[in-house]
Amino acid sequence: MLWFGASLLLLSASPSWASVVVTADVSNNARRPAFPVPDLTQIRDILAHLEAPIISGLTERMGLATSHDLYANNGRRLIDVLTTRENIALKAGRFDYGKMEYPFTLPLISPDFTTPLTPFNPGTFHQDTFSGNPNITKFYLETLVPMFTSATSFYYHLDNSTLNDDAALNLDATLLGLLSHRSHIGKVVAETKYAANVTVFVPLIKSKDAGTIRTLLTNTAQEANVLAQAATAATAFSTAWITSGASFPPATGVNLQNAAAKLFRELIDITTQIEIEYIMQRLR
Template structure:
């Protein structure tokens, strides 16, 4: 997939390979985060006195990272969606003129608030090695959190490319569903239960492979850093449903550009 070559972007095999590669990143990020305590103070609003800022330490850290990344053109890329779109800074590097692939309203499809919510409230408690704070590691925790959140965001918002590819493959069918505002019909058209099961099975295998010391792989107590079943369940309960939400939200507005 090359974003400078539009003909490569909407090919479903290319999209599928990109999504599989993102799984690796997310699994490794979760493993990295699992070495730290749950660190609730990182997520507590206004726990620390940060001048001219209202929010948690993670919110502040993520905002600073996004400001820096915006200056090196991260959010000009069509597959990146910021958590703080109104706070970005102008790029220092010259702009990149990416060919148009997605609909004109694509930047308005943003579920990062939902991602941040399920990450803090559902993922962190399940993968942290222990409950409570370790004051010396609060900064490290926020860095791991940011990496994981950005990876999850990219994976979930990649649903826009899936939706556009499916729309292009069956314009007339989707036009009927969109005009009828048939959300259930759209959901059914984008759902492939067999593929979803394959994803979950693959995640369990990746969790077993990446999260276990190779020397302990075949022992009676392999001591996985993150339970593989937890990773699969997080995908099943949050990542896949939110990706579908992105796809449905994108498709429901798709006729705006046709007009």
């Protein structure tokens, strides 16, 4: 349920990671910089640069032995690690306006509002209230974590134990941050597409026609390119680890390919939803 007033609060019976708090302050508009967005070619280069870190992190995480009990209670221990890390990151400015990084456990940055003094002309970033992080966390816990099945670890312990819960949770948190950043660049994609077709989008926004907006935003050819690039990267990283001497089981390459395919398919879907929500709030 969404309540409007001095703040916007999204309440849910879902786990704690699904709750998002948004504080609205119209006066923030005047203090914020106006950020022009790059064109689609530049954005695609930016997204391509994120593929290697994501696949690298996924490769490393799949190389760790995992006790799935670590993610009991809707990933409570992971959420605790995220909260600690995000409180430190907040002080360092990681979630500042325009950074395109959004916390999983802390209040979101307040949205922008169009006013005579801050018109947010087409091509200018306009912060909305939507976060894709709950969907990312749900996918991570329900789909990716069960794919972490390695019985060995690249950590060496004299007691021959294979588990390193701290390393696993911190890798999880790092990977989630990358997935979130990659997905929320969809807001920039949406602004670029909006600026290129304002006269078409405005009536659709006013009529709340999310279906047609989705159709306009979807580029199946580009989606296929993203999936192909992710598959290539997964092959390259698994091969590099194995040829360097890493003690990985024979199925590592196939498992990484499968995980990467599921992950980037989900990222495409979450990013599309982020784009739609951005467009729907563009005239706010």
